[in-house]
Amino acid sequence: MDGGDLLNQFMDALRVLPGVGQRTAQRMALHLLERDRDGGKRLANLMQEALENIGRCRSCRNLTDREICHLCSNTRRDAQRLCVVESPSDVLAIEHAGIFTGRYFVLLGRLSPLDGIGPDDLGLDDLERRLKEDDVKEMIIATNPTVEGEATAYYLRDIAEQQKVTVTRIAHGVPLGGELEHTDQSTLALAFSHRSQFSDD
């Protein structure tokens, strides 16, 4: 197996995957070659197909191989509640929790003047149009609780308020199963300042 042969090229190519170094790439390549050629061929085909055909949903900007994604075209989902997130992985996480039955808008980023990311890059024109056309009643902001995510949240709020749409945010605080002792001080400060009446529900 010399530097330029097919096995080495294959092992090198595997390192484009996040978190995969030389040893892991080697283990993956040998595993597929020695134990699961069929699974590997299926993966190679689907990878090719996905990378060629998956683009953005014209309505919510999420990743999909259709013009309008499954979530936007699902008429059982409540179009009047729109959850705004930063990235496709946020949609997957919220869908996995199974708590939200409205629709999404995916910014594909956050406002970050230093990186040259402004309102145009986040499709905020599309968002405004969507707020009008879908007659949205509630826009739920679920950007990440980072400095840039916060700045984005305030910007989103202004847009929605101009359209007379109610704006809410998901709660931030100490996570379930988290221990106060191991919670960072900003989260703890937020959890105190956003404390609410202790009721039974």
Add this chain to the structure above:
Amino acid sequence: MDGGDLLNQFMDALRVLPGVGQRTAQRMALHLLERDRDGGKRLANLMQEALENIGRCRSCRNLTDREICHLCSNTRRDAQRLCVVESPSDVLAIEHAGIFTGRYFVLLGRLSPLDGIGPDDLGLDDLERRLKEDDVKEMIIATNPTVEGEATAYYLRDIAEQQKVTVTRIAHGVPLGGELEHTDQSTLALAFSHRSQFSDD
């Protein structure tokens, strides 16, 4: 993104890779789609090509896309010293260490009567032929120090001795950088029973 769409199929397919669960598969898929489509396409192509074209070297049974692998066809390597290993990853590890300049024979397994793996499955006929044809002077056994690896080593020794080939084994003992405190008792016992004269070299 519904259960049957392309993105989900792609994420599922990634789980054939060893050590890749649902969350890692998701991270890998989104990384390729959002950040490195070109690297991903290159990987998909090479994966396809490798799984279709990589077979066994006719001489040493290692993985290669040629009839005779690079190591067996390299005339600078000493054909009279033959190192016998269990798997292609062992060859990679030894080559990485850069200490051995002879040739290899890859068993692709070890004797394991309980799993129905006998001498025929390990290509031992080919090994015998090779010992004769290449006029091998030294056969270095580098099977793994497991019960089955040991049994295989004894079997290999008998084959080589019938051919009047000198048989050696790589040393087993406490690894460099290992601490006695954390070395298992079998290794430690072996390291004591195989102790040698303390000399300067």
